[in-house]
Amino acid sequence: SQTIHQWPATLVQPVGSPLSLECTVEGTSNPNLYWYRQAAGRGLQLLFYSVGIGQISSEVPQNLSASRPQDRQFILSSKKLLLSDSGFYLCASEGTGRDQDGYTFGSGTRLTVV
Amino acid sequence: AQTVTQSQPEMSVQEAETVTLSCTYDTSESDYYLFWYKQPPSRQMILVIRQEAYKQQNATENRFSVNFQKAAKSFSLKISDSQLGDAAMYFCAYRSFRGGSEKLVFGKGTKLTVNP
Numbered sequence: 592s593q594t595i596h597q598w599p600a601t602l603v604q605p606v607g608s609p610l611s612l613e614c615t616v617e618g619t620s621n622p623n624l625y626w627y628r629q630a631a632g633r634g635l636q637l638l639f640y641s642v643g644i645g646q647i648s649s650e651v652p653q654n655l656s657a658s659r660p661q662d663r664q665f666i667l668s669s670k671k672l673l674l675s676d677s678g679f680y681l682c683a684s685e686g687t688g689r690d691q692d693g694y695t696f697g698s699g700t701r702l703t704v705v
Numbered sequence: 706a707q708t709v710t711q712s713q714p715e716m717s718v719q720e721a722e723t724v725t726l727s728c729t730y731d732t733s734e735s736d737y738y739l740f741w742y743k744q745p746p747s748r749q750m751i752l753v754i755r756q757e758a759y760k761q762q763n764a765t766e767n768r769f770s771v772n773f774q775k776a777a778k779s780f781s782l783k784i785s786d787s788q789l790g791d792a793a794m795y796f797c798a799y800r801s802f803r804g805g806s807e808k809l810v811f812g813k814g815t816k817l818t819v820n821p
Contacts, residue, residue: 625808625809633813633814634796634811634812634813634814635796635811637808637809640808650808679748681748681750683750683809693738693740693742693752693755693798693800693809694750694752694809696749696750696751698747698748698749699748699749701748
């Protein structure tokens with residue numbers, strides 16, 4: 592079974608500072624990887640997904656970017672954070688059983704921009 | 706585009722009782738997957754149950770079962786013998802059957818409170 596490591600768990604950053612959230616996956620190869628954001632009291636909004644190394648698709652225009660430098664590594668970044676970037680960020684992986692198993696999620700990062 | 710609607714922002718149930726969470730979805734596809742995820746206060750997303758649209762039999766996992774009505778595009782979750790540990794946000798989700806990079810589309814969630 593898959594395991595997703597996501598860090599840091601919590602982060603407080605000032606407006607205008609850079610951001611780097613990292614996600615790594617164990618137990619599968621060539622997974623589809625996803626970054627979701629969950630605002631308070633709301634559902635999950637898909638930000639980016641990747642079907643392979645260097646392949647990134649963006650779902651919504653925003654202040655964030657994503658990269659996939661290795662097969663099982665997915666990074667969410669920003670050059671300059673905005674207050675509106677605050678939220679709970681979840682990394683998800685869809686492995687070899689992708690048609691049936693839904694996603695495996697990381698434990699999330701709570702980002703507060705001040 | 707597919708959409709998922711959870712019409713109950715909050716629900717409550719007495720411990721040991723049964724509760725049903727509603728979910729409807731909109732799609733033009735005939736084959737797809739449906740999921741219920743649980744998000745406890747720890748915020749970890751946990752898969753509760755899944756249903757393949759081509760299967761007529763409703764999925765069950767211990768105390769959790771679904772009522773899948775394909776024609777009505779309804780996918781409700783029934784929790785029997787509710788326990789305090791069932792308290793969480795519950796999200797209904799849809800996934801296309803086509804494979805590849807098909808994303809999960811989530812509803813906005815239902816917050817379930819279990820009263821002792």
